[in-house]
Amino acid sequence: MNPINGLKAVLHRVGFAMRESGQALERVGCRLQGIYSFEEKLNRHATVLPMRYNVPALDKTSWVAPSGMVAGSVTLGENSSVWYGAIVRGDFQPVTVGSNSNIQDAAYVGATSEFSGPVTIGDNVSVGHGAVLKGCTVGNNVLIGMNAIISEHVEIQPGAVIAAGSYVEEGTTVPSGEVWAGSPAKKLRDVRPGEAEYLKSLPSRYTELAGEHKGIMKVLKMKQAEYFS
Incomplete structure (x- = not known):
């Protein structure tokens, strides 16, 4: 050497x-x-943040994953969930999420500027992994597919489906009970009866799964508290 x-x-x-x-x-x-x-094991990521004097209002039964983030004027309804890496931002405009809805992993929900409209998401809505919702209105029992993009001032009426990877142009109205796909998205077909039932049952699966994840996090926190006491 x-x-x-x-x-x-x-x-x-x-x-x-x-x-x-x-x-x-x-x-x-x-x-x-x-x-x-x-x-102590420090986690520098904050899941719930105040923004511009607005503090998120989360129902006690809702759940935000440790790596998810809810910021500003955001209302999260009963049994709704924000999953890992998902972001719900109410800094420019308010975001309202109803009951039993889920914002899945890596999705983004919010306004892009002060000129965007508020975001309203109804009950029993599933927003797929990686989807982007900007200044839009989503009715009850809607499924937004993975990586779909919903632009400003779009209205998706109850019971509709947006296929994975679709791009819904600004100002579009998606009628109730229709499946839309493509870029730009257009009507593909009507929702079939079996699919309509699936739309109603899918959010409950995520509600149950969120309960399991919430329980695991609670146990970990209890173990940490015992360890440091």
Whole structure:
């Protein structure tokens, strides 16, 4: 080994040992003083944020995933959920989500500017993974497919379906009971009877699943509290 590289390796190991020794002494000193903050596992991500003097109003039965975010003038109804990586922003305009609705992983819901309209999402609505909803109105029992984009001033009437990957142009009205697909989205066909029943049952599955995830998080918090007590 090159003598210079050998010296660098020795210095690196000595420095590492000194740092570890210092940290060990710090931990011992903290324990002697009854300080255990060094053991806390910090999560810097805030799931619920006030914005422009508006604080989100979340029903006690709703759930926001640890990596999800709800900010500003947002109302989340009974048993509704915001999943991992999903963002619901009420900074420019209010966002209202009804009961038993779910905003799935990595979706975005909100206004893009002060000129956008508010976002209103009804009951029993499923917003698929990666979907984007901007300044629109969504009726009850609607399914928004994965990665679909809903533009400003769009109205999706109750019982409609927006297929995955679709782009619904600004100002469009999607009539009740229709399936729309494409970019720009157009009517593909009517919703079949079996599909209508599926639309009503799908949100309840997410409500149950959210309850399981919420329960796991509660247990983890209890274990942490016991550990630090």
